[in-house]
Amino acid sequence: MHYHFSIPEAQTQYINIAVEMTTAEAQTTLQFPTWRPGRYELGNFAKNVRYFKVTDAEGKEIVAKKTSHSVWTVDTANTDKITVKYQYYAAELNAGSTFLDKTQLYVNPVNCCVYNPSLMEEKCTVTFEVPETWQLASSFDKEGDVYSAKDVHELMDTPFIWSPNLQMQTYEMGGTLFYVWFNGEVKPQWDKIIKDFKAFTEKQIEKFTEFPVKEYHFIFQITPYKLYHGVEHQKSTVIALGPSYAVFEELYTEFLGVSSHELYHTWNVKAIRPIEMMPYDYTKENYSPMGYLCEGVTTYMGDLFLMKSGVFDMEQYFKEMRTQLQRHFDNPGRFNHSVAESSFDTWLDGYVPGAPGRKVSIYVEGCLMAFVTDVMIRRHTDNKRGLDEVMRQLYFNYGAKGIGVSEADYKAMIENVAGVSFDWLFEEYLHGTKGYEAILYDCFEYLGIEMLHEPSKKYSEGRLGFKVLESATSCVLKAIYPGGPADMAGAMLEDNVVAVNNCKVNGDLDKWLNYFDDDIKVLTVERKGQLVELTMPEVQRYFYSTYDLKLTENPDKNQRFALDAWSK
Template sequence: MKFTFDIKSPQQQYIQITAEIKATGSETTLFFPAWRPGRYELGDFAKNVNHFQIHNGDGKSLEYKKENKNTWTVKTEGCQTFTVKYSYYATEMNAGSTFLDASQLYVNPVNCCVFTDEEYNDPITVQLNIPETWEIAHSLKVEDNSFTAKGYDELVDNPFICSSNLQKSSYEVEGTTFYVWFNGVVKPDWERLITDFTAFTKTQIKRFLKFPTDEYHFFFQILPYKTYHGVEHSKSTVITLGPSYAVFEELYKELLGVSSHELYHTWNVKSIRPIEMVPYNFKKENYTELGYIAEGVTTYMGDLMLFKSGVFTIEQYLKELDAQIQKHMDNFGRFNYSVAASSYDTWLDGYTPGAPGRKVSIYTEGCLLAFIVDIYLLKNTANKRGLDDVMRSLYYNFGSLGKGITEKDYQAAIENIAGVSMQWFFDDYVHGTKSYSTLLVDCFEYIGIAFENEPVKDEVAAYLGAKTLKTLEKTVIKALYPGGPLDVAGAMIEDEIVAINGMAIKNNVNRWAKFFRTDDKEITINRKGEIIQLHIPESHRPYYQRYFLRLIDAPDKNQIHAFDEWRDAALGERTVRNRNSSK
């Protein structure tokens, strides 16, 4: 199979794609990918296709029938090969998309390349017809604007950027060369970045003993507006980040966080993969309940590796973990739907807020469950082993062999190290909806960290149980605490609060709510044009709260020892710091 990419009128943002394909008899079935790895929902990329044509080797149109939204049956009797021509509308810019304008051609082939079952594993050649001044950032070898993939899986797992604005540097760890590419308006602080990237890369490789490939590429699309997104691949990652001026200032922490996260995916997901996704099936959904491993463990480990390598201080790391705990505590879907069920349902509504209180995040819940497993293993092995050992065993016993894992494999790896059954954990917390709070408090206390809470500063959220969106003109309810004062009184999401005890609200709802905190209150709301009065009796109990972690002031020797082993005293070439120190 051969693909040719042309960009005749980049301002129109249509990429002209030609695919030359072998015919397989009287009929050949042609497919367009329905989704992409790293985003476990239907992408339906065929919706971006225009000017779809199919011809034989002589340029004569072939008869074809569209069987469903991403499948065509082509009449190929008497044909050795046939050609598919189409234009792909490339306007979306994120870490897993395809984009074209006058400055660049950025392609994730899984968005825009057709395939057949018969040629799926055959070599694929790609020709790029691009301006002479453009450089190509790619993890495959490119010569004369052409490259070859071993098969369709390798093709779609290797995105590329063609642009005249590319900047590049590199570093080496344990025989693997890591390339860092920036595209866009950006002024890289190369010395700082290479130092920090080298540190967390060494720490991750140390956990797995080796890196899966001999080279790896970080592709950064730096944008002038606010964005944050990353997508993993076997030999690369694409990361979008912006605005440009903040990347090496206030967003540098995010740059490190997403980069460490995506690098860890090289082992976890690209190698250690749910059995339902070995191999990937790009024709339809690939349902699995293991999103809490694929994304949750990676979320936990990505930030933890920054701390273990000395790139993050303990204070910086705990702030990241604070954010996960806050998301967990503020999502009342945790009482209704398990993380395993939510993983299965990413294909339904996993990346949208969805119905309030219906589901949980595989990233957040999986992160906290990974932390609990890590500490539980420490407890049961005299602080000698942890989740690192579990993931390393899964890599060598499954991932490196191309074998997918099941939940039973993950559970067995944990139990093999812990020496006890973990069935309760999977029943109550992975597949159940039992509160994590007690487990979290116990785990943090074990390593000398206090898990605390206080009312949020927002008065309406803290004492009336409603999160609001405030503008100069309106204060609108966006979330309600189940059983909180406004919920019980009959408030609804999207209600506008217009008065409290007869006092008009003009972007000062928190001041009036605090003024009347100890009184009975009459809340006036505007519900789609209808004015409604809600009565709320006096209440002093806080509802929405801020949850945060801090180091215990005077930990005992057992807590200090556990903390040191959790952190891992062997930090590579970084200086070991006291647990209370700052970087």
């Protein structure tokens, strides 16, 4: 199949795409992807297509019958070649989208490339009509003006940016050439970037002993507005981050974190992949309970390798882990839905809050269980092995061979490395809803780390059991602690608190709550156009807590040894 992209009217944000393909059957199926790897939800990208037309080898139009939301069938009994032409609307800019304006052509082919399922293993070639002054950031192979991917899977996994504003530098590590591309308004601090990227790249390669590909591209879309998103690919990653002025200031930790995370995906997910996703099926949901491996282990390892490489110090690492702890303990869904069940259900509502208290996050709970797995392996091997050894063996025994990993495979590999049964982990935690608190305390203590918690200093959270999104004009309830005062008073999510004891709230809710500390507190809320009064009952306990980590002041020699082995 050959794809041609042109952008004659960039201001419309429609990309012109033409696809030439051979036909060997009486009827040819044309399939549009319905989701993209790295995002476990349906995308139904065909919704952005217009002017879909098919012609035969002589240029004569033939009927393309749409048989589902993302499939067309074409009668090809009398032709050995067809050309498919259409326009794709590209108006969304994030790390997994496709976007066009006068400054760039940014494409994730899995969004916009129709394909013939019977030609999945065939080579794909790509050409472009773009301004001569534009430069390409991509991992495509190139011969002259023709770019190529070895098959449809590689095409779908090869994002690219054409732009006149690209900035790039490279570094080499372990025989692989790494490109760092920036697009958008940004002033890269190259010395700082290359030093830190070399450090965490070297450490990740050291643990796996090899990098899966010989060329890798970090492609950054930097925006003038707030954005944080990354998507993994075998030979590249696209990371969208903003605002521009903050990237190398207050957002630099996030910049490093998402970069390390996406690099680790090169082994985990792009090579070590759940058996249910080997190979990817772009036509439907790819259900798997193993989000805790795909995203949880990657979240854990991405931050851990920043510490192991010296890019993060211990306190910076603790800051990231505190965030995971806070998200876990704030979510009552941990009592109702296991991380494995939540993984399977990402296809329902994986990236929005969904029904309150129903599910957990494969990133958060997966990260915490990866930490527990790591520490427990170290405990049973006198700190000689850890989760990184499990992942290394999964890579060489499965990922590098193109073999999918089942839950049984993952469990067996953990047990082989640790030398003990991990039935309890899978039954009680990954597939169960047993509380994490005790085992987290135990694992942190093994390393000489104290996990601390105290009631939230915000009156609304600690004393009344609700969280708000507050601004100068609104104060909206976003979380309610089950059985807390707000819950018992009849508060509902999305209630807008307008007054406390008849005193109007203007971005100062907690000040009013503290002022009325010794009084009965009556909250006036706006609910769907009506004003409702909620009387908060007096309860002698605390609700939402904040979590912290710190090193034990006087660790014993075993804790010092364990911490050193884990963090280096």
